[in-house]
Amino acid sequence: MSIIKLTGINKIYRTNEIETQALENVNLEVEKGEFLSIMGPSGCGKSTLLNIIGLLDKATSGTIELCGTEAMTLKDKELAEFRNHRLGFIFQSFHLVNSLNVIDNVELPLLYRNVSAGERTRLAKEVLERVGLSHRMRHMPMQLSGGQCQRVAIARALIGNPDIILADEPTGNLDSKMGAEVMDLLRQLNREDDRTIVMVTHNEEQARTTSRTIRFFDGRQVE
């Protein structure tokens, strides 16, 4: 059974006068443990797709099934819980909370579950160790390099032990060396934990190292 199943997804953005069809009849299945990369020119709807898979955006029509759950019908509270337990996000621009230090940022997802403070800290240290940042726990995001920020974001995505990791151009804001580090980390997560990863990328080389690549053009899957 596939862990992600999209059927007939359409997404239309309506602004005052313009209508943009960001996604047109997208059907997609991802198996558990797959590392899927999505490629395509800018503006073709990759982020929109990822946001819809991640339940951050609503499709105009179509159905989406995640881990066997029909996701379109979930209420806000159930959605939040689903995102918290099953999904981990990594964004191009990191989206760290600037008013919290590294370890507090990483702990954040556990704050929305009933996890004790001691347990939170323990788990946060563990994932920070894993992304190689245990020596930067008390730093503020502003004091870190881009690569380090992204590793904090990965740690944050990991701490809740999600089934699916969604990464939207995770290396887009990083130089190639840092980008390679982040990719190594993601591949490691995929291989060692058998975690499903869906990643948007512009980089052919990165895409080649994933288990499957799909391509988009103008809101449609072309390959």
Added chain:
Amino acid sequence: MIKMIFKQLWNQRRQNGWILLELTVITFFIFTTSVEVVRGLADYALPNGYEKEGAYCLQLKEDKAYSFKYDVKEDKAKDSIFHANFNQLLLAIKGCPEVEAVAVTNQHSFPGSGSQTALAMYPEDSTFTPLNTVRYRTYLADGTDFIKAYGLTDAHTGELMQLPERIHEGRKVIVSASFARYMFGTIDVVGKGIGKVHNPSGKDLQEIVGVYQDFKRTDFQVGYPSILTINTKMKGQNPFDHFIIYRLKEGVDGNAFEKKVMNEIAPRFANTPTVIQGIESFEESLNWYNDIIGVYNHLRYTAVMLFFVLLCVFLGMTGTFWVRCRARRQDIGLMRSIGASQATITRQFMTEAWMLVTIGFLIAQPLIIHYIHGLKWNVIDLTAHYWQDSKTWLTLATDALIYILMMLIALLGTWFPVKQASKDLPAEALRDE
């Protein structure tokens, strides 16, 4: 959660400093206006100490056209036509079946008298500093009962007081509860003596025969220490300096009775110096008095100020928290993407507002204490038994009130913008602008 919010506030102390400054200043200003309202209302809530409903005051005037036909000096010395007139009038009122009780008081006696006579009183048995007190006077004509006419209440029981039996013996005085407390430290003072001179004895001494619950001269003042002295004879005094007070039986229409007095009783004194100038209910004279001392203007002004301050606070806080929400739109989107529900976000921002208000409130306390110490008011000492006269209690009560007010405003001011911001789709909120 709270710890995390606190960390966030602390890490952003530079930005939050401004908000805290705003909240501190606001707390202080709300306090300065609220404290007046709290004190006014607390005074207002105190029992009057007498029954104003059903009590009326008959005002007399001396007709000068008649006066000079008489030798005033001689007249005052004996039971003159003035006094005869006055007593006839008193009896006529008392004789009406509608009337429950009558009393005669001098012009400085409550209520509604713009002026008062003050007197320094000494206790019989010590060299204590004298107590400045308000003196009310009544003239004890036959069958008058000023206690019933005023509806004075007993300091011990709070019930309607009885006319002390030995009142007719002369040199008797009734004192107010606060007078008793301030002078003797207790309200069990019946039998004790007081006098107008230092170390009073013999003929200076007056015996306390009763203690009444403090009565308020106006609705918005606490009872000031007072005594009621009783003259058994009016000799040597001008009756026109006095009022006839009457209390109507329950259910009697005051206006109808007033008409009856003016139409049936007044004409009987047509060719005498006694002119009934008018009748005023206690209620009317109290209102008149409240008006001339400007207490309503003061309260109205304070209420308007309070309203204005609260409005500014509301707009300011809503604005501030609106800006905060907008500025943290991406954070909100992020929090939702990692598992915060709309309710969680709302709760988090509300908690944050609560913490900011509480911190601002605490910082404002030294200012408030400084301010309240600068306030002056007319009480004998601040350990007075009225809580609103104690600066500590007044501060605590006002603080409690403004804390609740600030909280309501902050929560309301936060709730709107947060509710709005948390409704955005996370994808929208997260999009880089």
